Amino acid sequence: MKRSVVLTSVLLISSLYAGAGEGKEIFNKICYICHGKHAEKSSLGVSKIIAGWKADKIVEKLKAYKSGKLDQYGYGNMMRNRATKLTDEQMQAVAKYIESLGKPKQ
Known part of the structure; x- marks a missing residue:
């Protein structure tokens, strides 16, 4: 039992770091x-500036670009081209990374 709990914990932690x-x-x-x-x-x-945005907001925007429903600043096609290359899991990973950067210092 203890062994499976430890193994599960190690796998969970390593998957979190792999995503980051x-x-x-x-x-x-x-x-x-x-x-x-x-x-x-x-x-x-x-x-x-997207540094420090919440991951959910970033994923929402990426999915909207991917579906063609969003075209901010005339970047719709460019962003759609990039977003269509990402799976949902990759969107989550990049969004969590951007969120981790925090707000830029002024």
Whole structure:
């Protein structure tokens, strides 16, 4: 019994860290170019800074872009192109990573 509890705990913790690592990897591949290394930039000076946004809000926006229902700042096609490459799990991972960055210091 103790052994299975320990094993379950180890697997849960490692999956949480794997998600965070995957989120950072995804961000560094497809997001940082416009949003900055720490999500601290306004894309082309018009979008909102996303650092510190809640993960649920980020996933909601990514899903809306993916479905073609969202086109903010004229970036709908560009964002849809990126969002369609992500699974729901990858969206969650990158959203949690962005949330973990916190608000940028002014």
